[in-house]
Amino acid sequence: MDHLDVLESRTIYILREAFNKIDKLAMLWSIGKDSNVMLWCARKAFFGHVPFPLLNIDTEKKFPEVYEFRDRYIKEWNLECIRGFCPPVEQMDPSLPPAARSAARKTAGLKEMLAKHQFSGLIAGIRRDEEGTRAKERVFSPRGEGNTWNFRDQPPEFWDQFNTDFAPGTHIRIHPLLHWTELDIWYYTKRENIPLINLYFAKNGKRYRSLGDKDITFPIDSDADTIDKIIDELRHTKVAERAGRAMDHEAEDSFERLRAEGYM
Amino acid sequence: MDTGISKVAEPAIQTTLPLKIVIVGHVDHGKSTLVGRLFHDTGSLPEGKVEAVRAMSEKRGMPFEWAFLLDALQAERDQGITIDISQIFFRTEVRNYVLIDAPGHREFVKNMVTGAAQADAAVLVVDGRDGMQEQTRRHAYLLHLLGIHQIVVAINKMDLVNYSETRFQEVGTEVRAYLADLGIDLQHTIMIPVVARDGDNIVARSAHLPWYDGPTLAGALDELQPPVTSLELPLRMPVQDVYKFDDRRIVAGRIESGHLQKGDTILFSPSNKRARVASIESWGVRTPVMATRAGQSVGFTLDEQIFVERGEIASLESNPPMLSNVFRGRIFWLGREPLVAGARLKMKLCTGEYQVEVEKIERVIDTQDLGSNEQAYVERNAIAEVVMRSRRTIALDPFDHNQFTGRFVLVENYDIVGGGLINMDGYADQRQTNRIKSTNIFKVEHRVPIEERWKVNGHKGGILWMTGLSGAGKSTLAFSLEQHLFRKGYLVYVLDGDNVRHGLCSDLGFSPQDRVENIRRVGHAAGLFARAGFLVLTAFISPYRADRDRVRAMGPDIFHEIHIDADLRTCETRDPKGLYKKARKGEIHEFTGVSAPYEPPTRPEMRVDTAVHSIEECLAQLDEYVSSNFALVSR
Numbered sequence: 060m061d062h063l064d065v066l067e068s069r070t071i072y073i074l075r076e077a078f079n080k081i082d083k084l085a086m087l088w089s090i091g092k093d094s095n096v097m098l099w100c101a102r103k104a105f106f107g108h109v110p111f112p113l114l115n116i117d118t119e120k121k122f123p124e125v126y127e128f129r130d131r132y133i134k135e136w137n138l139e140c141i142r143g144f145c146p147p148v149e150q151m152d153p154s155l156p157p158a159a160r161s162a163a164r165k166t167a168g169l170k171e172m173l174a175k176h177q178f179s180g181l182i183a184g185i186r187r188d189e190e191g192t193r194a195k196e197r198v199f200s201p202r203g204e205g206n207t208w209n210f211r212d213q214p215p216e217f218w219d220q221f222n223t224d225f226a227p228g229t230h231i232r233i234h235p236l237l238h239w240t241e242l243d244i245w246y247y248t249k250r251e252n253i254p255l256i257n258l259y260f261a262k263n264g265k266r267y268r269s270l271g272d273k274d275i276t277f278p279i280d281s282d283a284d285t286i287d288k289i290i291d292e293l294r295h296t297k298v299a300e301r302a303g304r305a306m307d308h309e310a311e312d313s314f315e316r317l318r319a320e321g322y323m
Numbered sequence: 324m325d326t327g328i329s330k331v332a333e334p335a336i337q338t339t340l341p342l343k344i345v346i347v348g349h350v351d352h353g354k355s356t357l358v359g360r361l362f363h364d365t366g367s368l369p370e371g372k373v374e375a376v377r378a379m380s381e382k383r384g385m386p387f388e389w390a391f392l393l394d395a396l397q398a399e400r401d402q403g404i405t406i407d408i409s410q411i412f413f414r415t416e417v418r419n420y421v422l423i424d425a426p427g428h429r430e431f432v433k434n435m436v437t438g439a440a441q442a443d444a445a446v447l448v449v450d451g452r453d454g455m456q457e458q459t460r461r462h463a464y465l466l467h468l469l470g471i472h473q474i475v476v477a478i479n480k481m482d483l484v485n486y487s488e489t490r491f492q493e494v495g496t497e498v499r500a501y502l503a504d505l506g507i508d509l510q511h512t513i514m515i516p517v518v519a520r521d522g523d524n525i526v527a528r529s530a531h532l533p534w535y536d537g538p539t540l541a542g543a544l545d546e547l548q549p550p551v552t553s554l555e556l557p558l559r560m561p562v563q564d565v566y567k568f569d570d571r572r573i574v575a576g577r578i579e580s581g582h583l584q585k586g587d588t589i590l591f592s593p594s595n596k597r598a599r600v601a602s603i604e605s606w607g608v609r610t611p612v613m614a615t616r617a618g619q620s621v622g623f624t625l626d627e628q629i630f631v632e633r634g635e636i637a638s639l640e641s642n643p644p645m646l647s648n649v650f651r652g653r654i655f656w657l658g659r660e661p662l663v664a665g666a667r668l669k670m671k672l673c674t675g676e677y678q679v680e681v682e683k684i685e686r687v688i689d690t691q692d693l694g695s696n697e698q699a700y701v702e703r704n705a706i707a708e709v710v711m712r713s714r715r716t717i718a719l720d721p722f723d724h725n726q727f728t729g730r731f732v733l734v735e736n737y738d739i740v741g742g743g744l745i746n747m748d749g750y751a752d753q754r755q756t757n758r759i760k761s762t763n764i765f766k767v768e769h770r771v772p773i774e775e776r777w778k779v780n781g782h783k784g785g786i787l788w789m790t791g792l793s794g795a796g797k798s799t800l801a802f803s804l805e806q807h808l809f810r811k812g813y814l815v816y817v818l819d820g821d822n823v824r825h826g827l828c829s830d831l832g833f834s835p836q837d838r839v840e841n842i843r844r845v846g847h848a849a850g851l852f853a854r855a856g857f858l859v860l861t862a863f864i865s866p867y868r869a870d871r872d873r874v875r876a877m878g879p880d881i882f883h884e885i886h887i888d889a890d891l892r893t894c895e896t897r898d899p900k901g902l903y904k905k906a907r908k909g910e911i912h913e914f915t916g917v918s919a920p921y922e923p924p925t926r927p928e929m930r931v932d933t934a935v936h937s938i939e940e941c942l943a944q945l946d947e948y949v950s951s952n953f954a955l956v957s958r
Contacts, residue, residue, distance in 0.1 A: 060552070060618050062340045071620035072563070072577050079564045079633060099607075104575075106622060107606045108568040188412065197437075201737070215433045215657055215739050217440035217469075220671050220732040222739060240412075251607065 063247050066239055070097070071104040072219065073198055073235040074182070078110060080223035081180030081231060087169075087323060088113040088140065090125050091270045092255060093184040096244050097236055099253050102136075113140040114181070116168045120272040128256050143172035158275040159317055166322045173230065182233045183323045188240045189300055192315045200232045201225050208232075208319050232323075241300050242293050249286045260284045271304050341412065341419035342549060345439045345471070347462035348448030349455075353479040357448055357519035357540075358411075358424060359389030364526035365541060367413035368392070389520060415526075417545040432704040433657050435465060436742065444473035444547045446540070447498070451484045451516070454494045457691060460501060464690040464706065467505045468655060468744065470726050474502065474512050475543045481516045481523065486531045491516045504693055513543045552617040553580035557642035559720070559728050561673030562591070562635045566622070573604050573622040574631055576674070579727035583621065583637070584614040591635040592718035592754075593646050598625035634675030636718040636728060644718045644728055645752040648869065649922070651685070653708050654701070654743030658735055661700040662707070669734040670711065673727065677717055682922070683710040709743075710920065712868075721747045749919040751835035753869065776856035780814050781956045784856040784881065786849045787949070788874065790865045790924060791887035792916045793902055794894035796933040796941070797862035800887060803938065804945050805860055813858055813949075818849055820863045833913050839870055846874030853881050858953055866915045868922040883952070885945075886927040889934040891916050 060068070077084060086101065086109075088094050101109050115129060133140050145168030151160045173181070187194045197213055199221035214222050225231055236244075248255060258267045265278040266289075283289040314322075346354050362368050372392065380387040411422045423438040439445065445466050449459055466474060476498050484490040495514045503509055515524055516532050517540060523529030526541045538546060558581030566573045583589075587600050603612040604622040615621045625631075636644050656662050662681060670679040685708040686695035701707040722729030722744035733741040777783045787804075789797045801817045808815040824831070828844055831837040842865050852859040865871050875882040894916065895903045906914035913919040929948055931941050950957075 060616075065340060065618065068577065068618055068620045075563050075575060075620070103606050104620070105566065105568060106571070106573060106604055110568065214737075215437045217437050217739075217742060218730060218732065220739065220742075222737065224669075224734060224737045226737055 063243065063250060066243055067100060067103070067247070069219075069238060070100045070235040073221075073233065074101050074104040076221055076223070077180055077182060077199075077231075077233040077235075078105070080221075081233070083176065083178045084111040084180040084182065085114040085141070085176070085178045086111055086182040087184065088115050088129075089184070089270070090115070090121075090129050090256065091184075092244055092248060092259060093186065093236055093239075095253055095255065096239075096247055097182070097184040098138075099251055100235065109136075109138060111182075113138055114143060114169075114172060114178075115140055116143045116145065116165050116172065118145050118164055118168070118272050120274055122256075122258055122270065122273050124256050124258050125270065128254075132254070141172065141176070143168045146171075155316070159314070161272060161275055162317060162322065163320070166317065166320055169323075170321060178230065179225075180231045180233055182235060184236045185234055185323055186236050186239050186241070186244075192318050193237075196234055196237055197222070198234050198237055199223060200234065202230050202232055202321065204228045205321075207321065242290065245286055245290050245293065249290070259289070261288075269300055269304055276304060340549070341414075341421045342444065342544070342547060343421045343423060343442045344544065344547075345423045345442035345445045345466075346448065347435070347439070347445055347458075347466065349450070349453070349458040349462075352448045352450040352453070352456070352459070353519045354424070354448050355390035356388065357446070357477060357479065357517070357525070358422060359392035360519050360522050360525050361422075361540065362392065362411075362413055363389070364522050365413055365415050415541050415545055420544065432465070432655060435462070436469065436655065436657070439466060439471065440469050442469075442471055443550045444475065444544075445471050446475045446477055446544075448477050448479055448519075449494060449498060451478050451480045451490055451494055454497050455501060459498075461690045463498075463501060464505060464688075464693075465655065467502075467507055468653065468706065470722075472507060472511050473547050474507065475540065475547070476512060476514045477517045477519070477540055478514060479517050479519050481529075481532060482518045482521065486516075488534045491535075501693075513537065513546075515540055515543060553725070553727070554582065554617050556580035556617075556725055558583055558587075558637070558639050559644065559673075559725060560621070560637040561675065561728070562631055562633050562637060563674050564633055565631060571604060571624055572628065573624055574637070575620075575622040576637070577620045578615055578617050579673070580617050580725055581639075582614060582616050583623070585612075585623075588640055589625070589637045590640045590643050591629075591631050591637055592644050593716040594631070594635055596629045596631060597640065598627040598629050600624075601626040634673075636673065636675075643754065644720050644725075645747060646716050646718055646754045647747065647750055647752065648714065648716050649682070649710065649712045649750060649867075650717070650719065651708060651710050651746045651748070651750070651920075652731065652743035653688075653706070653746060654733070654741050655706050656701045656703060656741045658703060658733075658740035661702050662709075662741070663700045668740070670713070670731050671734060672717060672719060672731040675717065677713045677715055679711045679713045679733075681709050682712045685709060708746075716753060719745055719747075721745055749835060749913060751839045751867065753839075755836060755839070773854065773856070777955060780856050781954070782813055782858065783953045783955065784814075784853045784858060785883060785953060786853050786859045786861065786874075786878070786881055787883050787885055787945075788849070788861050788863075788865070788871065789885045789887050790863065790871060790927075792889065792891060792894045792921055793864055793914075794897045794899055795887045795889040796931075796938070797864075797887045799938060800931070800933075800941055800945065801860040801862040803942055804949075807942065807946060808858065808949060813953075814856055815858045815860065816852060817860045817862060818845055818852075819861075823848070833919075835867075835913070835919070839867065842867070842870040842874065846870075846877060849874070850877050850881075853878065858949070864915050864921070866919065866921045868924065871924065883929065883948075884924050884927040885948075886924045886930045888923070888930055888932050893934040 145164035148161050148164055151163040155163055185193045197216045201222055202208055260266055261281045261284045266281040267278050283292045346358055348354050376391050377387050413420050423442055478491055478494050499509055516535050517524040523531055524539045526539060560576045560578045562574055563576040566575055585600050585603055588597055590597050601624045603615060605612050638644060664681050664684055666681045668679055670677045687698040687701055687705055687707045688695050720728040729745045731743055732739050789801055791797050798819055805815050805817045823845055828841045831841050849859045849861055905911045906917040915921045931944055933941055
């Protein structure tokens, strides 16, 4: 087994635990590189099937390539995909900085979908190396009523024994990619030949390293137009993956605030 | 690529998993400084970081400290390296590392366990002036408990002890002695004198410590072994789920140890069902998979449609896990309320879940001197040895045999409240005994009905099963009662432990397995006597509840469990055969109450307290019991 086999095996184990232990389960599918790897691992875990619905929280501000990709693979891979829409930005907490306020729409849309479908577990493709508060996450992370995350007092989690019991009115976030790094995602995408939105590849000296809403996501300077070049670029960069995501940088605690309130 | 979608070809992948290191040690011994310096000296920090922190320190009028770097990294949200205190990536020329810093505040053990359980190795930081302190010992103990064998000991602040080799040796000897007492193989333990603040022996060799010729800290880390998968151990695959998405019925799970191949006959425990692996299933691979190995998440179909469910452990027939409904656990307790005997908890062992009861708290371990206290409760963050019992049979291994199937977590309400390692010393593998079918001895019809026999005898037949510690008075009471009842006209006979061991059970010793078989035979013999109309008195320690329950199951109506009760101290004082003395000297192994467990009855028909009452009083109680339960005519 090589490095990627080890990562994949653990992800499959986590997905199977979630499917066995959680009644009403859904997988968040943002159509980005991470959630595509996660979906791929689910198909491996369940031998070609995806035994829970995908949940696509649509801000209606994504790049057209994202919608194109989504619609194509729903058909091609025979996926059950629930679309959730987000309330207008005017309804969001006005004390948040503008980009974070815009991103908060996604949390609101998610909460609506959770309430509507009564999901008790949500699978999300976040990684520890992405961002500080995500690094503190558990694989099975309980959310209080109102989706809140108490990151200061999290339950212990060890020996791959996860917190699968939770009080009524709360739900669990499951993070099967928590132990992967950005580079791992690219190596694995390459090995498995997983389809990918072409916005990740450089065009005219620019590429997207991370995909969010088009008005609050900015491309980076890059000539990496193949996966090999992207891998090479990432091996040498000292710039963070989410540097192009405006919401992370407006205030020191804006992302933490978003996440404590239920953002992915 | 006009569809907005890109596909790429696949060449080889060259990358290795980072080694995971946890940094532990007593507060103020220099953990954060060591981490800051290690990052700096290995070139893992973003450019300008140190200068920025220096400037900030100056602005605040504080002397610069390397430990500030960690805080700064934590606060940073947008640097090219990862920044949470819990997991920080860095690299040497040799390989990548993930550094897990387990902060030691209020929630210390909970976080320490969560962090350290993921680590491949540990750096234990010890202040050269203070030597080992409270947290140094507790951390070391927990590392051992979590199965982390590779420990690098950094003896820090050597500048404050004048770079003294003598002092280094003193502290080193102290640390080694403690680790050796824990049972850690010191071959894997490296001691390094360092001055973390100045970078002495972190990456560069120290000019101040010329007498030291071992590796630097970075050098020692680079020599650590990556985690080994348990390929050489017997196959264990806990069943995670059984899928039927299409016409295949796939048993899914992760192989924790050993190998599994197409065609293997698999034994599932505890159900003891067997079937052959018909196919190994997969998705997204081009060639059919024939063999799988430890570490892989797999799925397979079976040649027979046997009912298998989550929680069972798949093994080969030749080397299955043990079966038991009772075991001893060395646990760390994280619950808010103290753990007490009688507590009922959910236990998770691999994918299995069991309701368990804490039968006994044997000892609470003092991590400071490794002594133990007899204490009725286990406080939060303490370590203890407890006996746990489950209604259902559990498939398990002693931790020493297989770490994956030899450890468990405890769940109360919605949270994990503890973890532990299994030790089966003194407990029998019930796989053997479970093969013995309990049969109802009244099944075969005699031409003489049992009631006729009773009528002629003037009393009912039955078994008075006396159980208790050696020296509690079982034999004394049994033989006195026999004499007394015989004189009153009873058909009565004593089966005594020492006597049957000369004949019926002369081939058996005192191992857990042999004790089980001993009681099985005696139980059958007693049943035959009782069926013949006799009142049978037995005098066996019969320490295991499961064995007594098995005898009871043969004839629930005629089995009377009498607990001949006296506390261990009383029995030991009496010591009629001098056995306790020998056991204490280690001349007798597996002696009940000393080196083997005694499981007292939970609901005996009668309890006779020989520590409080005289023999005559006890005898009168027993006589009264016999009269009211067995006599058909008054005598």
